[in-house]
Amino acid sequence: MLLSMEHLRKEYPNGKIAVDDFNLEVDRGEFIAFIGTSGSGKTTTMRMINRMLNQTSGTIKINGKDISKMDPVKLRRSIGYVIQNTGLMPHMTIQENIEMVPKLLGWSKEKREEQAHKMIALAQLPDEMLQRYPGELSGGQQQRIGVVRALAADQELILMDEPFGALDPITRESLQDLVKHLQKDLGKTFIFVTHDMDEALNLSTKVVIMSQGKQVQVDTPENILRHPANEFVTNLIGEERLIRAQPNILTVSQIMLKNPAAITPDKTLEDAIEQMHERRVDTLLVTDKTGVLQGFVDLDDINRIADAHTPVSRFTQDRVFYVKANALIGDTVDRILKKGVKNVPVVDEDKRLVGIVTRTALVDIVYDALHGAPDANEKPASPINADIHAAATREGGEMPQ
Amino acid sequence: MMHFLATYGTQLLSKTGQHLLISAAALGLGVIVAVPLGILLTRMKHGANLVMSLAGVLQTIPAMALLAMMIPIFGIGSTPAIVALFIYSLLPILRNTYLGMQGVSPTVRDAAKGMGMTWWQMMTRAEIPLAAPVIMSGIRLSATYVIAWATLASYIGAGGLGDFIFNGLNLYRSDLILGGSIPVILLALLVDYLLGKVERAVMPKPLR
Structure with missing residues (x-):
C-alpha cells in the first residue's frame, strides 16, 4: 500500500467542513481521479497529502509512515506536484525548472544535468528546449515540462491539481496520453483532481466521486458507469455519457x-x-x-x-x-x-x-x-x-x- | 564658466562628494529598512495598509519642516539630514517592494512550496528574483528624490551642493545657484541611469 488515508477530516475555523471522513487506499501504480463539483473537497483532500494543508483529524500514511510526523519540506520533495497553469518558474530556464527538486535534494551537477536530458526526452520535447524560458513555450509544452518536472527526482507519487484544465482539447488529449504512459510504463502513482468526467473515466484506475466533502462513490470507471451509486453520480456522469459508454461496458x-x-x-x-x-x-x-x-x-x-x-x-x-x-x-x-x-x-x-x-x-x-x-x-x-x-x-x- | 570652475572647482568636487555621501547613506538605510519591511508586510494579513499609510503620512511632511524637526533630536550636521532623507526614501521602496512581492503569481508560490522549498528558499529563489525589477524601480525613484532633496540638507548644516544654492540665494549670485543646481541635476540623472542598468540586470532574462 503506497498511500492510505483514514477518516480524514478538514474543518475550517469558520466551521465549514471541507472534507468529512475520507477513506482511501492507493496501491502503487494506480491512477486515482478525484472528481466532483467545485467545493466538493477534492482539491482540499489532495493538498492534505503533501501537507499544503493539514487535516483536522484522521491520518495519512505513505509507505506506512504517518506524514504528520514527517518534515513537510522533505515530504513535499518526495511527492511530485503538478498544478494548473504549470507553476513553472518564469525566471528560470526549462533546465533549471526541471532540476529544481533534484537541486533542493542536493544532487550533483552532473546527475542533475543527466536527469534534465532524460526528462525532456520523456516529455517528448527537443533537447534544445532545455535552454529556453517557460514564456517561450506553448501552454501544452509548458505543462509537459510541468509533468516531467514532478518526476525529476524519481518521485513515486504524483499529485495533479486540474493539470490540463486550461488546455485546448487536442493538447489536453496528448497530455493525457503522456501521463497515462508514465503511469503504465513507469509504474508511477497518480492522484489527479479534475472536473472533467471524460478525463477521469479515461485515465484512472479508480475514480473517487466527491460531493460536499464526502465520498459518494469510489470504484473503477467501468463499475461507476455500470452502477452509478445514486442520482448525483448519474447526473455528474451525464445520461448521454452513460449511454455512449454502453458499448464499452456491456458484454x-x-x-x-x-x-x-x-x-x-x-x-x-x-x-x-x-x-x-x-x-x-x-x-x-x-x-x-x-x-x-x-x-x-x-x-x-x-x-x-x-x-x-x-x-x-x-x-x-x-x-x-x-x-x-x-x-x-x-x-x-x-x-x-x-x-x-x-x-x-x-x-x-x-x-x-x-x-x-x-x-x-x-x-x-x-x-x-x-x-x-x-x-x-x-x-x-x-x-x-x-x-x-x-x-x-x-x-x-x-x-x- | 571657466572662471567659475577655476574659483570653485575644488569646493564643487568636495560638495558633490558630500552630497553623494548623504544621499547614499539615506538611500542605503532606506533599502535596508524598507525592503525587508515590504516583504514582511506581504506575509501579514493586517497591518500592511496601516504601515503603508504611515509611510504615506511621513511623505507629506514638508521637507524643510522635517529637516527642522530633526535638529532637536540629532542637532545639526549630516546626521539629521541623513535621517530625514531616509524617512523620505522609505515610501517608494516600501510600496514597490510590497507591490512587487504581491505581484508574484500565487501559482508560482504554490508550486515553489509544493515542490518542497523552505520559506527562505521560496524568498530567495522564487519570489525576490521575480519581484526584483519592481523593487529596484522603487529604489531608483527614491534615489532621484533623495538626491534632489539632499540640497535642502545644507540648510541644517549638512553641506552638499545645497551650500552653493543657498549662498547664491543669499548673495543674489545666479552663477552660484546654477553652479549648485546643475551638478545636482546631473548627479540625479547619472544615478538614475546607473540604477536603471541595475534594474535591467536584476530583471529575469525572459522579461527583458
Missing part, C-alpha cells in the same frame, strides 16, 4: 438471446426441418453433446438433399463466425457489423454455445450511442429482439460465415 452476454435454436450432428435432416419449423427459423446452430459449437445448417443446403435420414453432420457448414460471451460490445460490434451477418453465435470460454447476438440488437446499441435513448437501459433487450431475431431468420437465408 456480449448482456445483449445476446439465450437458448438459440441448435441441433446435434447425430440428428437427421428430418429432425432439423422439424426444429426449424418449430422455432420458425431458417438456420440451426450445430453443437456436439457437450454443447461445443460445431457449425450451422442452412435451409438452402437442406433443400438439395433428398434423403430425410441424412445425418445433420453431412450438411453442417463448419466455417462459422462466433464471438465470446465476455467480450465487450465496443470491441466486437465493428467486427460483427463488417461481416454483414444477421446474427452471430455466442460461445463461452470452452467454445460452448450460450446464445446468439442479432444484428438488430447491435444496431439498437449503435443507434443509442449516437443519438441517445434515455429509456435504452430500462428496456430489457431480449423480448423485443427475440421477435426481430425470429423475423430476421425467417426472411434471411444468410448465415454466419
Whole structure:
C-alpha cells in the first residue's frame, strides 16, 4: 500500500467542513481521479497529502509512515506536484525548472544535468528546449515540462491539481496520453483532481466521486458507469455519457438471446426441418453433446438433399463466425457489423454455445450511442429482439460465415 | 564658466562628494529598512495598509519642516539630514517592494512550496528574483528624490551642493545657484541611469 488515508477530516475555523471522513487506499501504480463539483473537497483532500494543508483529524500514511510526523519540506520533495497553469518558474530556464527538486535534494551537477536530458526526452520535447524560458513555450509544452518536472527526482507519487484544465482539447488529449504512459510504463502513482468526467473515466484506475466533502462513490470507471451509486453520480456522469459508454461496458452476454435454436450432428435432416419449423427459423446452430459449437445448417443446403435420414453432420457448414460471451460490445460490434451477418453465435470460454447476438440488437446499441435513448437501459433487450431475431431468420437465408 | 570652475572647482568636487555621501547613506538605510519591511508586510494579513499609510503620512511632511524637526533630536550636521532623507526614501521602496512581492503569481508560490522549498528558499529563489525589477524601480525613484532633496540638507548644516544654492540665494549670485543646481541635476540623472542598468540586470532574462 503506497498511500492510505483514514477518516480524514478538514474543518475550517469558520466551521465549514471541507472534507468529512475520507477513506482511501492507493496501491502503487494506480491512477486515482478525484472528481466532483467545485467545493466538493477534492482539491482540499489532495493538498492534505503533501501537507499544503493539514487535516483536522484522521491520518495519512505513505509507505506506512504517518506524514504528520514527517518534515513537510522533505515530504513535499518526495511527492511530485503538478498544478494548473504549470507553476513553472518564469525566471528560470526549462533546465533549471526541471532540476529544481533534484537541486533542493542536493544532487550533483552532473546527475542533475543527466536527469534534465532524460526528462525532456520523456516529455517528448527537443533537447534544445532545455535552454529556453517557460514564456517561450506553448501552454501544452509548458505543462509537459510541468509533468516531467514532478518526476525529476524519481518521485513515486504524483499529485495533479486540474493539470490540463486550461488546455485546448487536442493538447489536453496528448497530455493525457503522456501521463497515462508514465503511469503504465513507469509504474508511477497518480492522484489527479479534475472536473472533467471524460478525463477521469479515461485515465484512472479508480475514480473517487466527491460531493460536499464526502465520498459518494469510489470504484473503477467501468463499475461507476455500470452502477452509478445514486442520482448525483448519474447526473455528474451525464445520461448521454452513460449511454455512449454502453458499448464499452456491456458484454456480449448482456445483449445476446439465450437458448438459440441448435441441433446435434447425430440428428437427421428430418429432425432439423422439424426444429426449424418449430422455432420458425431458417438456420440451426450445430453443437456436439457437450454443447461445443460445431457449425450451422442452412435451409438452402437442406433443400438439395433428398434423403430425410441424412445425418445433420453431412450438411453442417463448419466455417462459422462466433464471438465470446465476455467480450465487450465496443470491441466486437465493428467486427460483427463488417461481416454483414444477421446474427452471430455466442460461445463461452470452452467454445460452448450460450446464445446468439442479432444484428438488430447491435444496431439498437449503435443507434443509442449516437443519438441517445434515455429509456435504452430500462428496456430489457431480449423480448423485443427475440421477435426481430425470429423475423430476421425467417426472411434471411444468410448465415454466419 | 571657466572662471567659475577655476574659483570653485575644488569646493564643487568636495560638495558633490558630500552630497553623494548623504544621499547614499539615506538611500542605503532606506533599502535596508524598507525592503525587508515590504516583504514582511506581504506575509501579514493586517497591518500592511496601516504601515503603508504611515509611510504615506511621513511623505507629506514638508521637507524643510522635517529637516527642522530633526535638529532637536540629532542637532545639526549630516546626521539629521541623513535621517530625514531616509524617512523620505522609505515610501517608494516600501510600496514597490510590497507591490512587487504581491505581484508574484500565487501559482508560482504554490508550486515553489509544493515542490518542497523552505520559506527562505521560496524568498530567495522564487519570489525576490521575480519581484526584483519592481523593487529596484522603487529604489531608483527614491534615489532621484533623495538626491534632489539632499540640497535642502545644507540648510541644517549638512553641506552638499545645497551650500552653493543657498549662498547664491543669499548673495543674489545666479552663477552660484546654477553652479549648485546643475551638478545636482546631473548627479540625479547619472544615478538614475546607473540604477536603471541595475534594474535591467536584476530583471529575469525572459522579461527583458
